Amino acid sequence: MIEADVIIVGAGPTGLMLAAELRLAGVRPLVLERLPQRRDTPKAGGLGGQILQLLRCRGLLERFEAACTGPVPAPRFPFGGVHLDFTQLADPPMHALPLPQQQLEQLLGERADELGVDIRRGHEVIGVSQDDAAVTVDVRGPDGPYRVIARYLVGCDGARSRVRDWAGIPFPGTTxxxxxxxxxxxxxxxxxxxxxxxxxxxxxxxxxxxxxxxxxxxxxxxxxxxxxxxxxxxxxxxxxxxxxxxxxxxxxxxxxxxxxxxxxxxxxxxxxxxxxxxxARQAERYRDGRILLAGDAAHLFPATGVALNAGMLDAVNLAWKLAADIHGQAPAGLLDTYHDERHFAGTRTMLHTRAQVALRRGHDPAADALREVFQELLADEQPLRRMGALVAGTDIRYPMPGSHHHALAGTFTPNLTLHTDQGITSVAELMHPARPILLDLADRPDLRRTTRDWQDRVDIHTAKTDQRPADVLLIRPDAHIAWAATLDEPDDTAAPALREALSGWFGTPRIR
Ligand SMILES: Cc1cc2nc3c(=O)[nH]c(=O)nc-3n(C[C@H](O)[C@H](O)[C@H](O)COP(=O)(O)OP(=O)(O)OC[C@H]3O[C@@H](n4cnc5c(N)ncnc54)[C@H](O)[C@@H]3O)c2cc1C
CATH class of the missing domain: 3.30.70.2450 (Alpha-Beta Plaits)
Known part of the structure; x- marks a missing residue:
């Protein structure tokens, strides 16, 4: 008998973020953590990159900022023995909060508690097997061993992931x-x-x-x-x-x-x-049947400052897709896009962190010269911005299915200020419930009408904004743009294309 929808192994930052996102999507996850208490060994000293924008989209950024242990530092980041110095830029492409990992885990734990997540500490997963219908999980708890059966299991169990081994997923790379x-x-x-x-x-x-x-x-x-x-x-x-x-x-x-x-x-x-x-290691597959990997279990990067960002964004990408599957609304192949998108993002992070190794590890005059040339290049604004976006992960554009796409499709949504009948709001504020959004910025009743068939799972908002990046944006719960349209596209093609995007990402519409 299925007792849990999703078992999450590990209550580190990735597991806790995933648990909260699943709860927002209406799923009840069970988190199993082997340590009886939150660990107090210092790990990351801060949190930076794209995840901060995502926290803003959940209404959490201010809470995280308030918990910082010191002032937000001048935007200067180490990059393989040189520095990315954004102090001259009014709008730096990379931000970080001085939020040590212990405080981060505490905040994420509080958030999961508020949402009613069942977190069992002192419960170690000691065996996992799966068939077509379910995952069977053997657990050693404080009161002895027990077994739980779930529809899915996500290994958020860190670098030495046993879930990865049980699923037989290779973890190639370099130490x-x-x-x-x-x-x-x-x-x-x-x-x-x-x-x-x-x-x-x-x-x-x-x-x-x-x-x-x-x-x-x-x-x-x-x-x-x-x-x-x-x-x-x-x-x-x-x-x-x-x-x-x-x-x-x-x-x-x-x-x-x-x-x-x-x-x-x-x-x-x-x-x-x-x-x-x-x-520098990356799991060959982030999914094997009903078992998925996220965070350090899926990737280890050879430079600091990027792993939490990558792991927590894995969690956000996975949660709504798993939830759609559990609610019986997922279109075919949706869950596989988790691997496609996050493995792609991980490969990009691997690219620049491996480059950092090459910059950092050389101790001879040739390596000194390489660092000097690199630092000189970073004195120019354009390469500096480009490197900043690469490190922050803000340049990720997920590959979208199909052939014709708006330039915004696959990118993280811009946080536009919106003027609505109810007052001023922002895209980030509309994203707090973590639901898909159709954002109509050019009063397109035809496209709103098309979306109404999915209104049980897609929120429809009409607004005006000063610098409109497109007429209409279809935004996924992870704040990536699924589809966009501009005025120069003929009306008669926009509605069918939107219908295709809605079905492709959010499943068959309900019967009206
Ligand atoms: C010294 C140090 C400094 C770092 N600095 C930075 C930094 O500045 N920026 C940055 O982004 N990253 C940094 N990192 C990396 C960052 O700490 C990790 O990326 C992050 O902890 C990964 O989170 P996670 O939730 O994926 O895995 P983890 O935090 O490793 O959590 C995994 C959890 O799973 C539990 N678990 C494991 N096996 C089982 C099992 N069988 N059953 C139940 N539970 C299990 C573990 O007890 C653990 O709580 C640093 C790491 C270290 C060690």
Whole structure:
């Protein structure tokens, strides 16, 4: 007997985001998490990229901003040993919030609780099998083993996903033989910070602010004379496989600095210590029958700052498609577009994070020259904007089925300010319920009439906007544009094309 629609394995950021999105779409997911409590090992220090726009579309961005641990930093992002410096741009293409992963998981957990998601902590999934009708899940809970049968299962169980193994999905790629250690620590009185951020270390001399490369690796120092807190970063070639849940210690940091620098750097109290290794791996398939993968279980990227964005966007893309299937409304092939679209997006993220490895790992004069040339190119606005969009994932345009498309089809919807009979609103505000929208910006009653056949699942809004990107936008729950039309298209082709798009994405219309 089916007891759950969707079982989500893992209550990390991806699993929690997926659970909340499924609830919004009217599905009751069951989240099984092996850890009895939320983990407190520091992982990501912030959240950035396209996911912030999506959070705005759920009415959550302000809540997430309010929980940030510090001011939103100047838009300057590391990119493989160089920097993307957006500080000169009034509208930077990439934003990030200083929201450590523990706080992020807490917020996502609160949101899931508010929506009534069943999250069972201390329940480890120990076996999964599937047939044409269901997935059978063996669980070890606090009161002993039990079994649950569900229609679908999503492995949001992280880098070492066992769900991926049970589904027999290969995870090809590269593990780079390097370990990154990142710390924020106070400095003892004996170490002073110069006006330019350099450190004066007794018995050694000066350590430059920024990156110092030695034959043994790289030391990064970020400091300010106004603060006794310094950021330290080391990269060393090392093949040890660390467990992300084993915390780094101050001694481990100091040993690493000693190996890279050949000298001791005295440090005071630790504020944040973390360690990570880089892998470039992507699941060959994000779906095997009734089992799907999302987040780190589906992809690992060899650079920082992109994984949460990718994983949470996987969740948003998958949720409405799974829900449509469970409600019996999904058109043929809809669930397979999850793999098509998110594998495509993951490949794009892999492209630039692998390029970052090539930029970052070279320690010879040729590599220095490459970084210098790259940094010079990034002084120009156009390449800087292009790289920003690539890193943020805002340049993703999902491949759309069929041949004739408006330029906006497949892209993330612009957040237009809208004037309606009820007052001023925005596209993001209309997206809060996570339902598909037909947005009529040019008073096209023919297209509104066509959409009425789907009004049980597609909301229809009429509005005016100052800079109209199209007459009519059909927007999916993940805020990507499914279809668009402009005035220069003849009326008699627009309505049938819209009907085809509505059926293709949202299924057969209800009988009126
Ligand atoms: C030190 C460090 C720094 C990082 N910095 C950044 C950063 O700056 N920006 C960024 O975007 N990303 C960063 N990352 C990556 C980011 O932390 C991950 O991408 C993110 O945690 C992935 O989320 P997830 O939900 O997919 O998987 P996870 O967070 O790994 O969650 C998986 C969950 O599944 C549970 N689980 C596993 N197996 C089972 C099972 N059999 N049964 C039940 N539950 C199970 C686990 O306990 C875990 O809670 C960093 C990672 C590390 C380690």
């Amino acid at each position: 780079y033989p390097e370990v990154n250690r990142l710390a924020q620590v106070t400095l003892p009185e004996t170490v002073s910070v110069r006006g330019n951020g350099d450190l004066d270390v007794p018995g050694f001399g000066t350590i430059r602010a920024g990156f110092t490369r030695t034959g043994q690796g790289l030391l990064g120092v970020g400091s300010s004379p106004a603060s006794k807190v310094v950021s330290l970063y080391t990269i060393e070639d090392e093949t040890t496989e660390y467990d992300d849940d084993t915390p780094m210690t101050v001694t481990e940091l100091q040993d690493s600095i000693r190996r890279v620098l050949g000298a001791d750097l005295p440090v005071g109290e630790p504020i944040r210590l973390s360690r990570f290794t880089f892998k």
